[in-house]
Amino acid sequence: MKKQLRNPGLWLALAITAAFALWPALASNRAYARETSFTILKAVAFAASLNILLGFTGYVSFGHIVFLGLGGYVGFYLMDTFGLHLALAALAGGLSSAILAFLLGKAILRLRGAYFALATIGVNEAMRAFIKNFEPFGGPIGMTLNFGVYRAYGGPDQALWMAYIGTALLTIVVVLVSFLVKTSRFGLGLMAIRENEDAAEVMGVVAPNAKTWAYVLSAVFPGILGVLFFFKNGNIEPRDAFVLHQSIEGIVMVMLGGHGTVLGPILGAAAYQRLRGLLLVSPLFKNIQLAVAGVLLLIIILFIPAGAVGWLRTRFSRLRRVLV
Amino acid sequence: MLVPSLMDGLLLGFVYGIAAMGLSLIWGVMDVINLAHGPIIALGMFGIYLGFTGLGLNPYLMLILVIGGGLLLGVLIYWVAVHRVINAPHLSTLLATFAVNMIIIGIATAIFTTSPRNVDFNLGGFPVGPITLPWTRILAALASVLVTALLYLFLYQTRPGKAIRAVSDNRAAAELMGIPTSWILALAFGLGTMLAAISGGLISTFFPFTILAGSSYELKSFVICVLGGLGNPLGALIGGLLLGALEGIIPAFMETSWVPVLEFVLFVLILLVRPQGLLGSKT
Numbered sequence: 001m002k003k004q005l006r007n008p009g010l011w012l013a014l015a016i017t018a019a020f021a022l023w024p025a026l027a028s029n030r031a032y033a034r035e036t037s038f039t040i041l042k043a044v045a046f047a048a049s050l051n052i053l054l055g056f057t058g059y060v061s062f063g064h065i066v067f068l069g070l071g072g073y074v075g076f077y078l079m080d081t082f083g084l085h086l087a088l089a090a091l092a093g094g095l096s097s098a099i100l101a102f103l104l105g106k107a108i109l110r111l112r113g114a115y116f117a118l119a120t121i122g123v124n125e126a127m128r129a130f131i132k133n134f135e136p137f138g139g140p141i142g143m144t145l146n147f148g149v150y151r152a153y154g155g156p157d158q159a160l161w162m163a164y165i166g167t168a169l170l171t172i173v174v175v176l177v178s179f180l181v182k183t184s185r186f187g188l189g190l191m192a193i194r195e196n197e198d199a200a201e202v203m204g205v206v207a208p209n210a211k212t213w214a215y216v217l218s219a220v221f222p223g224i225l226g227v228l229f230f231f232k233n234g235n236i237e238p239r240d241a242f243v244l245h246q247s248i249e250g251i252v253m254v255m256l257g258g259h260g261t262v263l264g265p266i267l268g269a270a271a272y273q274r275l276r277g278l279l280l281v282s283p284l285f286k287n288i289q290l291a292v293a294g295v296l297l298l299i300i301i302l303f304i305p306a307g308a309v310g311w312l313r314t315r316f317s318r319l320r321r322v323l324v
Numbered sequence: 325m326l327v328p329s330l331m332d333g334l335l336l337g338f339v340y341g342i343a344a345m346g347l348s349l350i351w352g353v354m355d356v357i358n359l360a361h362g363p364i365i366a367l368g369m370f371g372i373y374l375g376f377t378g379l380g381l382n383p384y385l386m387l388i389l390v391i392g393g394g395l396l397l398g399v400l401i402y403w404v405a406v407h408r409v410i411n412a413p414h415l416s417t418l419l420a421t422f423a424v425n426m427i428i429i430g431i432a433t434a435i436f437t438t439s440p441r442n443v444d445f446n447l448g449g450f451p452v453g454p455i456t457l458p459w460t461r462i463l464a465a466l467a468s469v470l471v472t473a474l475l476y477l478f479l480y481q482t483r484p485g486k487a488i489r490a491v492s493d494n495r496a497a498a499e500l501m502g503i504p505t506s507w508i509l510a511l512a513f514g515l516g517t518m519l520a521a522i523s524g525g526l527i528s529t530f531f532p533f534t535i536l537a538g539s540s541y542e543l544k545s546f547v548i549c550v551l552g553g554l555g556n557p558l559g560a561l562i563g564g565l566l567l568g569a570l571e572g573i574i575p576a577f578m579e580t581s582w583v584p585v586l587e588f589v590l591f592v593l594i595l596l597v598r599p600q601g602l603l604g605s606k607t
Contacts, residue, residue: 060415107596114357114414118546119595125543126588133581140581244539248422255419291430298423301416302408 009324010179013263017044017175020270021168034164036277038232043269045171045225047253048178048262053218054251055260056187057211058194059109060117062247063124064222067097069241070127071223072230073137079231080143086153086162090227097223098216105212112197121244128242142237163232167225174221179262179324181217190214191260252297258307262324267308328455330572335461337568338468339526341561343541344548345472346519352555353492353512356406357414359421362542363428364517368394368524369533370436376443383445384463387525394521398514406513407506432535442532464526471522472561475515479557488512492555547591553601563602 004010020040027033050064071093078084078092108119132140153159181187189210192200201207230236249272257268275296279289304311313320343365350358368390375386405424409416447459479485490498491508499505524538548567552559567587574583594602 054415058413060418062418108592111595111599114351114355114418115595115599117414117418118357118550119592121543121546122588122591122595126585126592129581129584129588133579133585248419251415251419255415287434288430290433291427294423294426294430297426298405298420301420301423302405305409305412305416 004180004183007179007183007324008322009262010176012322013175013179013266013324014172016263016266017041017171020044021171024164031160034160038164038167039277040270040273041167041171042225042229043250043253043273044266045167045174046222046250047257047265047269048171048174049218049221050250051218051254051259051261051265052178052181052190053214054254055264056181056190056194057214059211059215060113060251061120061215061218062117062251063120063122063244064218064250065242065244065247066120066124066127067101067219067222068226068229068246069124069131069238070100070226071097072226072236072241073131074223075227076143076145076230076236077137079149079227080145083149083152086159086166086227086231089231090166090224093227094220094224097226098220101216101219102212105215106208109208109211109215124242124244124247128238131241132238138237140238142235142240144235145231160232163228166228170221170224170228175262175266177217177221178265181214182262182324186210186213194260252293255297255305255307256300258309258311258313261307261309261313264307264309271308326573326576329575330569331452331455331457332461333568333570333572334565335457335465335568336571337565338465338561339523339564340541340544340548340567341564342468342471342519342526343523344545344552344560344564345475345557346516346523347542347545348549348552348555348557348560349475349519350513350516351549352557353488354406354410354509355414356410356417356421356513358513358516359418359542360401360424360428361517361520361545362538362540363425363432363535364394364397364520364538365524365527365541366533366535366538367397367428367432368521369528369537370432370441370535371521372525372528373441373443376445383443383525383529384467387467387522390521390525391518394518395514397521398517399510401517402510402513407510410509429535436535438534438536440532440534443528445529458530460529464529467522467526468561471519472558475519475557484508484511488515544587547587549601550591550594550599551602556601559601 020037024030024033024037046068050061053059053061074096075089075093079086079089104123108116111119131137137143150156150159153162189200189205192203192205193207193210197207253269253272254265255268256272257266258264276289276293279285279292285292306314309323313323347358347361350356371390371393372383372386375381375389376383401424405420406417409420445460449456449458450462479489487498487503487508488511490503491505495505527533544567548560548563551566552563570587571583574586
């Protein structure tokens with residue numbers, strides 16, 4: 001543990017994340033900067049959690065957004081109906097996603113490669129269709145937070161800052177966890193599974209357990225994130241909570257930065273969100289921003305499959321100490 | 325109540341089958357899951373729409389153009405997006421085809437917007453006992469059967485078709501026998517997208533649609549492929565009929581909105597219990 005903490009790569013990753021988080025404190029228009037930073041931190045936390053499964057273990061979860069949606073729904077329901085405090089609701093959201101991942105993990109992680117990817121899409125669609133019909137969660141209309149709920153936190157403005165600080169802390173924790181996983185014995189087991197699952201099992205990695213725990217770890221943070229995000233939003237609907245597209249955007253962020261690295265998803269998520277923001281306001285690209293993002297993704301997949309950080313690591317071997 | 329909705333479902337099932345067959349063919353030949361399938365279905369719909377409202381062409385005549393366009397588009401997608409990563413891990417091909425999905429949807433949304441369209445085309449109905457079936461659906465089902473028959477004829481009786489089967493069996497051995505495998509893969513990809521475009525075109529003759537409509541048919545195609553076995557074209561048609569029948573029967577017992585829940589639960593269950601599909605994979 002002590003030796004891990006002396007790794008400069010960890011501190012670089014944490015410093016970059018903290019810089020995103022602290023930016024609103026220094027900006028002139030603080031509320032605006034907070035919204036921008038919120039989007040970036042949300043993307044970083046989601047991408048870094050996804051990376052635990054996608055990057056370290058090599059399993060492609062195409063429907064990872066299901067954990068954000070389910071966690072968000074559970075937490076939202078508890079806040080809306082029982083007036084539970086945001087912090088407790090967030091933990092409950094994370095827990096429910098973790099339980100779903102644990103149960104699913106026992107079942108669908110037996111599938112390999114494309115079959116697993118297809119199954120995760122199926123899980124996300126099944127969950128969305130189910131929630132649409134589930135009356136306690138508001139069915140197709142969803143739920144809207146009563147404005148009075150924010151009063152308990154000292155007004156809407158205070159509440160938004162609280163959700164922001166929660167997200168910032170969560171993002172730092174995700175980065176720390178993903179570093180600890182990568183440098184631990186457990187993480188080495190995961191990477192062995194990624195390279196060759198059968199060989200890993202022969203070497204003594206208990207693959208079914210390791211995969212399930214990796215899945216649970218990568219699900220718990222999106223669950224918490226979902227509660228914070230939808231609390232800030234004030235309402236939740238099946239249409240917004242289980243957007244398959246966002247899952248894939250998460251994969252794009254991980255690929256852009258470099259899968260299987262700690263720093264990659266952070267840079268990839270920030271760069272992708274920044275680029276999307278720029279395209280959305282540019283008069284030339286506004287209408288075809290999706291197509292531009294598609295072209296970019298295609299270029300990365302075809303020519304730099306290891307992502308930015310991965311490319312730097314292979315090109316300049318000295319940087320490997322710093323870029324974990 | 326049950327019989328007409330079951331008939332409707334079965335006729336629709338043939339068209340679903342064609343869409344799934346395209347996905348299944350590409351998977352069977354080159355182990356690629358084509359995530360650009362949905363947008364191509366939507367392009368098929370818009371092809372018929374433009375021909376019908378713009379040029380006043382009969383939809384079935386226009387379908388011939390859509391078939392040609394679908395084939396060419398598929399070959400193009402293969403060379404641009406898939407060829408470089410054909411031997412890479414699954415993630416690469418999934419993301420490459422998804423990038424194509426984003427490009428098509430991005431450009432087409434800018435051109436057509438996402439407002440709903442429909443092909444205002446009606447051939448009347450065909451009375452079968454107490455119920456009446458719309459001719460457009462009967463013709464769509466017949467066209468689907470015809471396309472399936474032609475596909476099998478092509479795969480089993482012609483040289484390029486046999487080459488596709490050889491490449492799907494063993495790419496390296498096929499290459500050694502002098503088959504230009506890359507072109508054969510491109511052809512197979514083209515045939516897969518062609519089938520998607522045909523199904524989109526046929527659906528457009530009886531359902532309204534938007535440019536984003538393809539994605540729900542793409543998801544149905546996944547379900548069907550898993551029902552019929554990935555990489556088994558005939559299984560896809562049978563899977564399509566099964567799904568169509570389910571969609572016809574379920575509303576008789578519960579709210580229509582539960583249909584997708586059952587579909588996707590079934591999908592995940594089959595993946596778990598019999599990943600090779602109910603009918604087994606590959607022919």
